[in-house]
Amino acid sequence: MSTNRQLVSVDYEIFGNVQGVCFRMYTEDHGKKLGVVGWVMNTREGSVKGQVQGPADKVDEMKQWLRTTGSPSSRIDRAEFSNQRDVPDLELRGFSTRYH
Incomplete structure (x- = not known):
């Protein structure tokens, strides 16, 4: 099995100066790219x-x-990744920004 075919899912949380600096927009764009x-x-x-x-x-x-x-104006102090797991198929569609 090729590693390119293995699908994974991971949760993340990024700490630092990451709000009000277009971090979400750049994350969405980079994910799509x-x-x-x-x-x-x-x-x-x-x-x-x-x-x-x-x-x-x-x-x-x-x-x-x-x-x-991150985004050009952000300052990333720490990135935490959790719940990484193999998935048989993608559970999400596209890359989106969510709001509370």
């Missing part, structure tokens, strides 16, 4: 959280981007 699906939203605590699903290598690229890049 990579061809992964998922969602992103602000939390009441000032972080950004969401979920990413797709081929393992593309999800790894997205995790690296969330950990180190």
Whole structure:
């Protein structure tokens, strides 16, 4: 089995200066460019959280981007990833911004 065919899902939460700096928009755009699906939203605590699903290598690229890049005006202090699991099929469609 090719690693490109293995689909994974992972939850994330990004801490730092990540609200009011277009972080969600850039995350959505980057997810779409990579061809992964998922969602992103602000939390009441000032972080950004969401979920990413797709081929393992593309999800790894997205995790690296969330950990180190973000939006041009953001400052990422910490990125936490949890609940990573293999999925037989994508459970989400597209990449969207969610609101409370």
